Amino acid sequence: MKHIVFIPGIMGSELYEGEKKWGSKRWFTVRNKNAERLIMKPNEDDNIYPGQPLSHGYKIIGNAVGKNIVYSTIMGTLSALNSKGFQFHPYGYDWRKNLWETCGDLDILLRKIGDEEIYIVAHSMGGLLIHTYCQWVKNSQKTMPNIKKVITLGTPWKGSPDSFKALKYGVKDRGYFFPDFDVTMKISRTFPSSYQLLPSVDYCLENKYLKQDGRILRWSECIDVVQNLEGCNVKSIKILNQTLHDSLSQKWPSSIEHYNVIGVNQGSVGVLMLGANGLDGMQQPVDGDGVVPLNAALPYNTANSTILYTQASHEGLVKHKPVLKWVKSLLENETADMCDGIYEEYEPRTDWVMERIDCPVDVFIEGEEEEINNPSADITRHNIGEATYLIYNKPKSTKIEVEAYADGRTTIETIKVVDGKVKSKTKFPSVDADPARKAIIDVEFQGTDPITKVYLSSEDNPEEAIEVPGVNVEMPKTPQLDPPKTRINLNALGKKEGTHYDENGISMAFTVKETEESPLLETLYRINDGEWKRYTKLTNLTLGNGLIPGRNKIEYYSKDVYDNEETVRRRVIYIEPNVPKTTYRIYLRPDTECVLALGKYYEGVGEYKSEYKIGEKGKVQEYKQPISFKPYEDKEIYVRTADIFQRKNEWEKVDISFKDLAETIWDINGFEGTVLDIVSRLPQNEEEFVGCLIGKNEKDIDEKIPKTARNIHLTFKDIEYVIELMPKLELYLHYHSQIIKREEKNVKIDFSIYDAEDNPIKELEPAVKYTLIPTLDSNKDIVAPAVTSNGKGIYTFNVPVGHLSKAVQKIKLEFRDIPTRIKPLATHTFKVE
Numbered sequence: 001m002k003h004i005v006f007i008p009g010i011m012g013s014e015l016y017e018g019e020k021k022w023g024s025k026r027w028f029t030v031r032n033k034n035a036e037r038l039i040m041k042p043n044e045d046d047n048i049y050p051g052q053p054l055s056h057g058y059k060i061i062g063n064a065v066g067k068n069i070v071y072s073t074i075m076g077t078l079s080a081l082n083s084k085g086f087q088f089h090p091y092g093y094d095w096r097k098n099l100w101e102t103c104g105d106l107d108i109l110l111r112k113i114g115d116e117e118i119y120i121v122a123h124s125m126g127g128l129l130i131h132t133y134c135q136w137v138k139n140s141q142k143t144m145p146n147i148k149k150v151i152t153l154g155t156p157w158k159g160s161p162d163s164f165k166a167l168k169y170g171v172k173d174r175g176y177f178f179p180d181f182d183v184t185m186k187i188s189r190t191f192p193s194s195y196q197l198l199p200s201v202d203y204c205l206e207n208k209y210l211k212q213d214g215r216i217l218r219w220s221e222c223i224d225v226v227q228n229l230e231g232c233n234v235k236s237i238k239i240l241n242q243t244l245h246d247s248l249s250q251k252w253p254s255s256i257e258h259y260n261v262i263g264v265n266q267g268s269v270g271v272l273m274l275g276a277n278g279l280d281g282m283q284q285p286v287d288g289d290g291v292v293p294l295n296a297a298l299p300y301n302t303a304n305s306t307i308l309y310t311q312a313s314h315e316g317l318v319k320h321k322p323v324l325k326w327v328k329s330l331l332e333n334e335t336a337d338m339c340d341g342i343y344e345e346y347e348p349r350t351d352w353v354m355e356r357i358d359c360p361v362d363v364f365i366e367g368e369e370e371e372i373n374n375p376s377a378d379i380t381r382h383n384i385g386e387a388t389y390l391i392y393n394k395p396k397s398t399k400i401e402v403e404a405y406a407d408g409r410t411t412i413e414t415i416k417v418v419d420g421k422v423k424s425k426t427k428f429p430s431v432d433a434d435p436a437r438k439a440i441i442d443v444e445f446q447g448t449d450p451i452t453k454v455y456l457s458s459e460d461n462p463e464e465a466i467e468v469p470g471v472n473v474e475m476p477k478t479p480q481l482d483p484p485k486t487r488i489n490l491n492a493l494g495k496k497e498g499t500h501y502d503e504n505g506i507s508m509a510f511t512v513k514e515t516e517e518s519p520l521l522e523t524l525y526r527i528n529d530g531e532w533k534r535y536t537k538l539t540n541l542t543l544g545n546g547l548i549p550g551r552n553k554i555e556y557y558s559k560d561v562y563d564n565e566e567t568v569r570r571r572v573i574y575i576e577p578n579v580p581k582t583t584y585r586i587y588l589r590p591d592t593e594c595v596l597a598l599g600k601y602y603e604g605v606g607e608y609k610s611e612y613k614i615g616e617k618g619k620v621q622e623y624k625q626p627i628s629f630k631p632y633e634d635k636e637i638y639v640r641t642a643d644i645f646q647r648k649n650e651w652e653k654v655d656i657s658f659k660d661l662a663e664t665i666w667d668i669n670g671f672e673g674t675v676l677d678i679v680s681r682l683p684q685n686e687e688e689f690v691g692c693l694i695g696k697n698e699k700d701i702d703e704k705i706p707k708t709a710r711n712i713h714l715t716f717k718d719i720e721y722v723i724e725l726m727p728k729l730e731l732y733l734h735y736h737s738q739i740i741k742r743e744e745k746n747v748k749i750d751f752s753i754y755d756a757e758d759n760p761i762k763e764l765e766p767a768v769k770y771t772l773i774p775t776l777d778s779n780k781d782i783v784a785p786a787v788t789s790n791g792k793g794i795y796t797f798n799v800p801v802g803h804l805s806k807a808v809q810k811i812k813l814e815f816r817d818i819p820t821r822i823k824p825l826a827t828h829t830f831k832v833e
Contacts, residue, residue: 002117004078004331005089005109006053008071009124009154010193013092014051035183040096040190042233050092069373071123073319077328078121084332086119098192099129099244103136110145119331120150123318124292125197127155127260128248134256135247144253151259151327153317154289156197157248158296159241161209161269163197167226168280169385189231192240198226199296200245207295211283212274225274249300258305259330261323262297263289263312264346267354267380267391280385281356284417287348289314290380294348309346316375323375352391352417353450355441359386360406360433366399395445402441404433409524409532412441414452421475426452427561428470429522429534440465471521473561483566484520484558485513490573493540497644500574500606503549505542510535510556518560525556549577550602574604579649580641582610584719588631588658590666590726595626596637596654606644613638631662654719655683670728670756675701679714682721690715707756710818728756731815731826734794740811740830745802752793753817753825760793767819768797773810773829801832808832 017037040046055072071090079088091109093102106129110118120130130150137144156163170185188194199209204219211217217225223238234240252258268288273281287294291314299305312320322341330336338344357363365379378396382389390400402410410433414426431439431454440455455465489511494504514520523535527546535556541547552573559565581601588594598610610623615636629635635656642648661681665671675692679701692699693713694706705712707727714721734750752760765787772781785797799811810831814824 002086002119002331003089003113004081004086004119004121005091006071006075006078007091007093007106007120007122007126007129008053008095009126010095010197012054012071012123012126013095014054015094015096016049016051017047018049035187038096038187040192040233042235048094048096050094052092053090069319070315071318074121074123074324074327077324078331081328081331086331089113093129095125096191096193098240099125099132099196100136102129103133106130106133107137107142107145110147113145115146118145118147120147121153121327122150122155123153124155124314125193127152128157128196128244131252132244132247134253135250138253144255147253147256149257149259149330150252151261151330153261153323154263154292154297154314155260156292156296157299158203158245159197159199160292160296161199161272162291163194164199164210164222164226164272165269165382165384167194167198167229167232169383186231189229190233192234195226195234195237195240196244198223198237198241200248201242202245202249202300203296207286207293208271209269210272210274216271245300251301252304254304256304258299259308260297260299260305261308261310261317261326261342262294262346263292263314263317263376264294264309265311265349266290266313266377266393267352267382268293269382269384272384281358281387282382282384282389284415284420284422285352285354285380285382285389285391286420287350289317290377294346307344309343310341312375313377313380316377319373320375350418350420351448353395353445353448354392354415354417355388355390355400355443355452356411356413356415357388357390357400357402357441358411360408361388361402361404361410361439363388363390364401364403365390366401392443392450395448395450397445398441398443400441400443402439404435404437406433406435407531408433409534410439412439412454414443414450416450423475425473425475425561426450426470427473427521428454428468430524430532431456431468432531432533434459439468471519471561476517476562479562481564482515482518483564484515484518484523484560485566486523486556486558486569487511487513488554488556488569488571490571493542495645497606499572500576500644502576502645503543503578505540505545505547505575506573508539508541508554510558512558514558514560518562518564521559521561523556523558525554528553543575543577547575548602549575549581549605551604572604574606576605576643576645577602578647580605580608580643580647581649582608582639582641582652584639584654586654586656586719586721587626588661588721588723590631590662590724593628594631594658595628596656597626598623598639598641608641608643610639610641612640629656631666632659634659657683665723666726670707671705671725672707672756674704675699675712675714678705678712678723682714682716684716684719688717690717708761729761729817729825730754733828738830740799740801740832742801742804742832745800747799747801748796749799749813750794750796751815752795753815761817762789762791762793764789764795764817765819766795767816767821769814769816769824770799771812771814772804772808773812774807776807804832 054070056069075090082088093105122130166188170182201219204222208216210222227237264287266289267285268290269282270286271283273283310320310323317323322339326336326339326342371377378393380391380393409430411430412428415422416424437457442453444451452470454468454470456468458464458466489509491507492501493506494502510523512520512523524532525535526532528548552575554571555568557566557568583599583601585597600608611620612623613620616638627637633656637654637656638651639654640648640651664681665678679686679689689701694709709725712723712725732752732754740747753764754760768787769784775781787795787797789795810829812829815826817825
């Protein structure tokens with residue numbers, strides 16, 4: 001009896017939580033919460049067990065969900081050999097783990113087979129596992145099982161940039177990875193296997209897959225980028241990756257024949273570019289199977305290895321008829337003749353055409369749903385950050401629908417790569433990403449040259465398509481680095497005073513200085529940090545069209561067809577509303593006068609000139625400083641304001657009626673109540689209440705005010721209050737004598753201040769004043785000594801008495817919790833002897 005063992009790739013085995021096969025299924029699953037149970041924590045067991053290799057999953061195409069064949073085809077082919085003297089063993093494993101940790105489990109299966117011949121068929125990471133197992137057996141000084149042949153399909157011997165892409169951006173094409181891309185990104189960052197699949201040192205030396213700020217990153221720098229990703233909890237990633245690849249560079253055991261099948265002619269990730277502010281992208285594609293570049297699919301050591309090629313995608317390798325036919329022939333006959341579609345030699349492809357469609361949109365290819373289970377793709381899709389790249393694996397007339405899922409700007413360009421370098425681009429001005437409008441990209445080919453047209457549905461009639469003009473650009477041999485220079489022209493639609501305009505707003509136009517070598521592509525602008533818009537014609541900006549009363553920021557820049565962008569320029573203007581709007585802030589203090597301060601409601605408006613009167617028939621006075629009043633007075637203050645255009649509002653009344661409030665909150669025993677208890681005693685209605693701050697903490701209207709609160713800040717629709725509270729405090733004097741003796745010369749006095757719950761208050765800055773009696777000279781006989789704190793609620797000051805004349809008979813001490821308190825918290829008088 002001969003035995004066939006099939007080993008799937010990463011994410012290719014079912015995973016269960018709890019009892020093996022009978023527990024809760026965590027992979028594959030369409031639910032995010034199930035997938036999130038797969039998050040690994042260092043040095044913790046999570047009770048996850050592998051099941052069988054996945055036979056199928058699901059693929060989302062547009063709004064349709066189709067069944068996606070994963071391993072059912074190849075497992076069906078291999079299990080059919082059971083009738084021809086073989087026994088088929090599908091091997092599922094926990095693909096999250098360090099590959100070395102899985103070797104022991106695989107060893108149990110292979111040793112159960114005994115001395116009978118074993119044939120391994122492995123897909124993707126499964127190939128890495130079986131090679132690692134061979135090294136594990138060697139290192140363990142065990143006898144190698146009777147493995148005759150190993151067939152690896154699409155194995156990333158030197159890692160794959162796709163692993164970096166999945167870790168940084170998540171799996172957005174969703175294939176059979178159905179949970180949300182951010183969930184797959186979150187969980188994969190906790191898998192040791194994800195980091196073992198990153199490109200190796202050798203791959204980085206030969207292919208250079210990651211670029212930042214125009215510079216190719218070394219292998220160690222690439223690993224550092226991954227190590228710093230949020231949620232990465234795997235330690236020693238460099239050692240993890242390098243240890244595996246050191247092992248993979250070793251020869252297969254001499255008793256094993258190795259056959260390595262590589263998928264080709266499917267656009268794969270070449271050089272990734274990490275841009276500023278998360279604007280990442282891909283410089284150009286390379287040949288491969290769409291996931292594993294051709295150069296990464298070549299083993300380190302080809303001794304005992306036969307290298308074969310076929311035009312199939314990474315997923316398609318396990319359902320490609322020529323591959324299945326060849327595998328079946330090799331297993332049945334010990335040797336296999338070449339089948340149509342299997343090549344011993346292959347010249348890597350270096351010419352490509354691809355579309356780049358950048359945020360925030362969903363991209364649908366017409367007819368894509370019919371190719372769910374095709375072994376090769378006419379177009380390979382890569383999602384990098386917010387950008388979607390569509391790589392044409394063969395010239396094909398294509399219609400692409402672009403639907404926005406959020407507001408923003410969408411950029412579209414067709415890129416032609418010749419001999420591995422970008423030769424030309426068809427660039428289009430950016431378009432508004434509006435969920436109510438759709439963009440259509442039509443691509444035709446004349447030979448290998450793409451002809452791209454972009455249409456945008458009309459704002460007025462969604463059924464009407466408007467063509468967006470594009471520009472064909474040959475990429476120069478030397479970079480053009482002189483960006484355009486943009487000048488803004490603003491004109492008032494009404495009144496103007498310097499940079500201040502009335503509510504009618506402005507007209508805005510741009511003039512651009514461009515170079516002959518670098519034609520202008522577009523000018524973009526935005527108002528007050530809103531969405532960027534493309535400038536097409538003279539634009540009027542008003543309060544109903546982007547501007548707001550007060551300060552407005554206009555940002556703008558231009559870029560040429562070579563993506564040279566000038567630095568963002570800024571212009572600040574101020575819009576005066578047709579009626580000045582005044583803010584009122586009232587400061588209520590129990591021991592000092594209360595004040596009413598006027599302010600401007602809108603930030604940045606011109607200087608206001610205000611006037612006020614006490615009572616409706618009072619004398620009109622110019623407002624120069626806050627208006628003072630006594631807390632127990634009842635008044636009506638009328639205020640009127642003029643703006644820089646001499647426009648006045650109507651008289652506005654401010655009620656000054658706080659007697660009931662003052663008697664409530666300024667009781668000598670402190671205030672105990674809720675925010676509502678204060679709000680209900682103010683002239684404003686409860687419906688006008690906006691919010692409350694005590695210190696830095698927001699409070700709801702029904703919340704109780706802490707006994708230790710010193711100030712409360714209340715905001716209403718048109719007025720604010722800053723109210724100083726008087727908490728109930730009690731002074732405790734640690735000096736227990738009523739007599740101060742002159743012979744002590746310097747008397748140290750300690751005291752504490754307690755709140756209503758008898759807790760010492762540790763974070764005060766109290767004040768003390770003492771008066772010599774009789775008082776002969778107020779400048780000398782009234783003293784405010786320095787007060788120190790031990791941080792535990794005990795405060796200390798000194799009274800020097802050694803120099804006092806015999807005329808001084810008494811010393812009166814006044815204690816305050818804060819220096820500005822008019823009335824003392826407590827008073828003590830000591831006799832001097």
